[in-house]
Amino acid sequence: MLSTRKIFPLAALALLAVLPQLPVPEFWITQLNYIGLYAMVSLGLVLLTGIGGLTSFGQAAFVGLGAYTTAVLSTRFGISPWAALGVGIVLTVAAALVLAWLTLRMSGHYLPLATIAWGLSLNYLMGNMEFLGKYDGIQGIPPLEVFGISLNAGRSIYYLIWAFAVLAAIGVSNLLDSRPGRAIRALNGGVTMAEAMGVSTFRYKVVIFVLAAILAAVSGWLYAHFQRSVNPSPFGIKLGIEYLFMAVIGGVGGVWGAFTGAAVVKIVEDQLQTILPKLMGASGNFEIIVFGVALVLVLQYAPKGLWPAIARWFPAGPRPRDWGDAPALESRSKPSPGELLLDVDKVRKEFGGLVAVNDVSFQIRAGEIVGLIGPNGAGKSTTFNLITGVLSLTSGGVQFRGEAVGGLASRLIARRGMSRTFQHVKMIADMTVLENVALGGYLRSHSGAARAMLRLDRAEEKRLFAEAERQLQRIGMAGQMHELAGNLALGPQRLMEIARALCTDPALLLLDEPAAGLRHKEKQALAEVLRQLKGEGMSILLVEHDMDFVMGLTDRLVVMEFGTKLIEGTPADVQASPEVRAAYLGTEH
Numbered sequence: 001m002l003s004t005r006k007i008f009p010l011a012a013l014a015l016l017a018v019l020p021q022l023p024v025p026e027f028w029i030t031q032l033n034y035i036g037l038y039a040m041v042s043l044g045l046v047l048l049t050g051i052g053g054l055t056s057f058g059q060a061a062f063v064g065l066g067a068y069t070t071a072v073l074s075t076r077f078g079i080s081p082w083a084a085l086g087v088g089i090v091l092t093v094a095a096a097l098v099l100a101w102l103t104l105r106m107s108g109h110y111l112p113l114a115t116i117a118w119g120l121s122l123n124y125l126m127g128n129m130e131f132l133g134k135y136d137g138i139q140g141i142p143p144l145e146v147f148g149i150s151l152n153a154g155r156s157i158y159y160l161i162w163a164f165a166v167l168a169a170i171g172v173s174n175l176l177d178s179r180p181g182r183a184i185r186a187l188n189g190g191v192t193m194a195e196a197m198g199v200s201t202f203r204y205k206v207v208i209f210v211l212a213a214i215l216a217a218v219s220g221w222l223y224a225h226f227q228r229s230v231n232p233s234p235f236g237i238k239l240g241i242e243y244l245f246m247a248v249i250g251g252v253g254g255v256w257g258a259f260t261g262a263a264v265v266k267i268v269e270d271q272l273q274t275i276l277p278k279l280m281g282a283s284g285n286f287e288i289i290v291f292g293v294a295l296v297l298v299l300q301y302a303p304k305g306l307w308p309a310i311a312r313w314f315p316a317g318p319r320p321r322d323w324g325d326a327p328a329l330e331s332r333s334k335p336s337p338g339e340l341l342l343d344v345d346k347v348r349k350e351f352g353g354l355v356a357v358n359d360v361s362f363q364i365r366a367g368e369i370v371g372l373i374g375p376n377g378a379g380k381s382t383t384f385n386l387i388t389g390v391l392s393l394t395s396g397g398v399q400f401r402g403e404a405v406g407g408l409a410s411r412l413i414a415r416r417g418m419s420r421t422f423q424h425v426k427m428i429a430d431m432t433v434l435e436n437v438a439l440g441g442y443l444r445s446h447s448g449a450a451r452a453m454l455r456l457d458r459a460e461e462k463r464l465f466a467e468a469e470r471q472l473q474r475i476g477m478a479g480q481m482h483e484l485a486g487n488l489a490l491g492p493q494r495l496m497e498i499a500r501a502l503c504t505d506p507a508l509l510l511l512d513e514p515a516a517g518l519r520h521k522e523k524q525a526l527a528e529v530l531r532q533l534k535g536e537g538m539s540i541l542l543v544e545h546d547m548d549f550v551m552g553l554t555d556r557l558v559v560m561e562f563g564t565k566l567i568e569g570t571p572a573d574v575q576a577s578p579e580v581r582a583a584y585l586g587t588e589h
């Protein structure tokens with residue numbers, strides 16, 4: 001039986017295919033052509049802005065690059081439009097790489113500003129270069145040919161436009177449901193978690209920026225051969241902003257939001273362009289005002305855009321469990337019990353004049369659970385972040401399995417077998433528990449974006465889901481694997497983070513205040529899971545504020561106060577220590 005989830009896209013595809021054969025007025029075919037072209041560009045923005053959290057106002061310039069490349073090459077040099085498409089894509093990738101290289105390492109507003117500058121300058125270039133026909137542009141662009149058929153009418157190029165648009169949508173949705181897709185979806189919540197899972201966040205930012213640019217350039221190429229002429233006006237900053245409108249109004253969270261947004265904006269814009277000047281009694285682009293107001297309203301009342309409201313009618317079922325017989329992922333050689341695993345040697349961190357961690361040393365041997373405790377502000381989290389590479393050391397060193405890791409990026413430390421959770425849970429709230437945990441298997445798998453888009457990664461995906469399910473079983477959460485992570489209570493969310501860390505196949509598990517904010521019952525469940533992991537031979541470093549929680553659980557405790565190691569010993573030693581009592585009583589009660 002086909003579900004409504006499957007029937008809807010098939011019906012939409014069938015309708016798209018027969019429409020030009022029906023007596024539909026030419027006007028609507030033209031509208032649909034524009035919607036397909038616009039949707040491709042806003043699809044790139046869904047990937048870039050909605051999923052990856054990066055904003056670009058310069059997509060119209062990439063459309064222009066694709067359009068002008070084919071216009072120049074086909075009219076001035078007689079080069080085939082298909083070859084010109086290849087050249088356009090190469091130029092686009094080169095321009096996108098340069099922009100990405102310059103801006104993506106910087107945080108904040110550099111990318112939006114750089115894309116505005118890029119959009120303005122390219123548009124200026126188009127409008128002022130003799131060679132590009134200045135503001136008149138280039139006319140006489142030949143029609144496209146496919147298998148000897150000339151696509152010289154709206155109804156014939158329609159098929160090519162929509163073939164590209166549908167293929168792009170399928171490629172992007174395949175990408176989002178894959179190993180690189182999970183890494184891309186992790187970008188939006190900041191880079192720390194993704195890096196801790198071994199993801200090079202810079203690389204994926206570049207990947208989505210380049211992909212979005214390619215989608216825009218292909219749309220521009222189709223546009224040029226559909227219009228048969230180009231001029232600078234559709235590639236300016238106004239359209240750059242309009243593409244963002246489309247993505248936001250339709251819904252930046254998913255592929256079909258791009259199509260919804262393109263359709264709504266194109267159709268409403270046309271109507272407004274005829275109605276508003278009549279109402280106002282003057283000519284002008286009054287629709288911009290309406291769009292501005294609409295955008296504010298959408299952001300206020302439907303921040304996820306219009307598509308999620310439509311998608312409610314087609315609820316997705318749980319992911320079919322087809323990984324039952326998938327072979328296990330490869331695992332690393334395990335340290336032998338008692339082997340020196342982590343050697344923290346006089347690590348120091350200064351923030352300006354404040355010494356947050358003052359030459360702290362301790363060791364962890366394989367099979368131990370060590371607790372790092374101390375009152376608020378003692379420097380526990382900073383020490384933890386120094387070990388995991390989130391912060392750089394002022395001085396001192398960290399050795400892991402005999403190898404110096406101090407100063408390495410956190411993703412390189414993760415690669416060596418340290419895996420962590422976070423004091424404030426970091427997850428992808430709109431992904432299922434299973435998918436969140438599968439992100440932990442990132443470093444144990446290899447498929448890249450191209451394989452994912454072509455769906456060549458399914459065997460590896462099965463192995464990843466099988467591993468994620470195994471880790472969820474290990475912590476007793478297999479029953480919740482299909483739930484959205486954001487819908488879980490804090491206790492299960494913290495356990496899910498532990499399963500995600502276990503999915504990396506760690507030699508050492510680092511837990512940052514795992515019991516913080518948990519209710520008594522949830523703390524008990526967590527302690528039970530940690531005891532069981534210890535029973536299985538897992539080595540754990542636990543940063544914890546709650547003394548009672550660590551007492552019954554750890555082999556050894558390192559107590560910090562004011563950035564310095566106060567004492568190290570068994571829980572009994574620590575409990576009996578007058579200094580520790582003073583530290584806790586003095587600062588807390």
Ligand SMILES: Nc1ncnc2c1ncn2[C@@H]1O[C@H](COP(=O)(O)OP(=O)(O)OP(=O)(O)O)[C@@H](O)[C@H]1O
Nearest residue numbers: 351354356374375376377378379380381382383545
């Ligand atoms: N990025 C930073 N810049 C400046 N000071 C910082 C920074 N991070 C931490 N500190 C300071 O370093 C000291 C140690 O902080 P840290 O968060 O490591 O303590 P903690 O023991 O983990 O405390 P808590 O239990 O409250 O998390 C504090 O005085 C804190 O204000």
